[in-house]
Amino acid sequence: xxxxxxxxxxxxxxxxxxxxxxxxxxxxxxxxxxxxxxxxxxxxxxxxxxxxxxxxxxxxxxxxxxxxxxxxxxxxxxxxxxxxxxxxxxxxxxxxxxxxxxxxxxxxxxxxxxxxxxxxxxxxxxxxxxxxxxxxxxxxxxxxxxxxxxxxxxxxxxxxxxx
Numbered sequence: 001x002x003x004x005x006x007x008x009x010x011x012x013x014x015x016x017x018x019x020x021x022x023x024x025x026x027x028x029x030x031x032x033x034x035x036x037x038x039x040x041x042x043x044x045x046x047x048x049x050x051x052x053x054x055x056x057x058x059x060x061x062x063x064x065x066x067x068x069x070x071x072x073x074x075x076x077x078x079x080x081x082x083x084x085x086x087x088x089x090x091x092x093x094x095x096x097x098x099x100x101x102x103x104x105x106x107x108x109x110x111x112x113x114x115x116x117x118x119x120x121x122x123x124x125x126x127x128x129x130x131x132x133x134x135x136x137x138x139x140x141x142x143x144x145x146x147x148x149x150x151x152x153x154x155x156x157x158x159x160x161x162x163x
Contacts, residue, residue, distance in 0.1 A: 007061070007086055007119070007130075008042075008059045008060065008061055010130055011059060011084065011086070011119040011130055011132065012030050012042065012043060012059070013130070014119055014130040014131055014132040015043055015057055015059070015084050015117055015119065015132045016028050016030075016043065016045075016159075016160055017132065018117055018132045018133070018134060019043070019045045019055065019057075020160070022134070023045060023047045023048075023052075023055070024047055024048050024052070025047075025048060025049045025162050026045040026046065026047050026048075026049075026055075026160070026162075027045065027046045027049060027050040027153065027158045027160070027161055027162075028043065028044070028045045028158060028159055028160035028161075029041075029043070029044040029045075029156060029158055029159055030042070030043060030159045032044035032152075032156065033156070034054075034056065034076070034078075034152060035076060035077050035148065039076070041056040041057065041058070041076065042057055042058055042059040042084075043055075043056070043057035043059070043082075044056055044057075044152075045057070046149050046152075046153065049162065050149065050150075050153045050158075051146070053078075053079040053080060053140075053145075054077070054078040054079055054080070054145045054148075054149055055078060055079070055080040055081075055082065055138070056073070056076050056078040056080075056081055056082065057081075057082040057083070057084055057117065058072070058073045058076075058081075058082070058083050058084070059084045059085070060083060060084065060085040061085065061086075062085055062086065063085055063099055063100070063103070065085065066083045066084075066085045066103065067103055067104070069083060070083060070103065070104055070105070070114060073114060074107055074114070077143060077145050077148065078141065078143075078145065079140050079141055079143060079145065080115065080138040080139075080140060080141065081112070081114045081115070081138060081141060082114065082115040082116070082117055082138055083103070083105075083114055083115070083116055083117070084116070084117040084118070084119060084132065085118065085119070086118070086119050086120065087118035087119060087120040087133075100116055100135055100136065103116065105136065107141070110141075110142060111139070111140065111141065111142055112138075112139055112140060112141030112142070113136070113138060113139035114136075114138060115134060115136055115137050115138025115139075116134070116135040116136040117132050117133070117134055117135065118132065118133055118135045119131070119132045120132075120133075
């Protein structure tokens with residue numbers, strides 16, 4: 001399978017659509033060098049046309065990889081953090097619900113909760129399309145990253161921008 005066909009790569013568009021609906025005029029970057037050049041966020045969204053809160057999304061291949069990625073995600077500076085992974089194809093809804101609820105989405109101390117975005121084939125589309133849904137809404141983490149967002153936006157061109 002080509003890298004561009006990998007579900008975690010293909011899901012970026014579907015996840016971006018969820019953020020577009022959820023936020024107020026977001027500016028979205030794929031594979032962003034955030035918070036620094038040596039670190040990357042799968043998706044970075046800055047709300048309110050770049051003047052608002054920072055949202056970062058880490059995309060995992062499955063729920064087990066998502067759980068392993070959470071400690072690193074907790075270290076990324078952002079007001080809102082999200083983890084995304086594929087929804088089970090033929091889900092046992094109760095089992096899936098229990099597994100998502102067992103994810104360590106809260107920090108050891110302080111406020112915030114990592115949001116969960118599930119990705120699955122789009123039933124309203126052909127079998128090739130993907131859709132994403134929010135399973136758990138992210139809650140605000142402390143911190144002000146507006147200056148960092150301004151510097152980032154001055155140096156990087158957005159992949160999705162509303163003008």
